[in-house]
Amino acid sequence: MAEKACPRCRLITFNEQCPLCQTKTSEHWTGLIVVVNPDDSDLARELNITTPGRYALKVRE
């Protein structure tokens, strides 16, 4: 089963629904970043990521 990503917050998950914001997830995503410490990461800040985890760079709904 392919992993999915949330179009709103870009979290990568196996769920049909994002566990963070309950948005329906999409199979169409590219790029992967791992955020360990959002407070210390400029990239996380730029992408508005506040929760540690794995995120897609681009998600199409």
Ligand SMILES: [Zn+2]
């Ligand atoms: Zn989400």
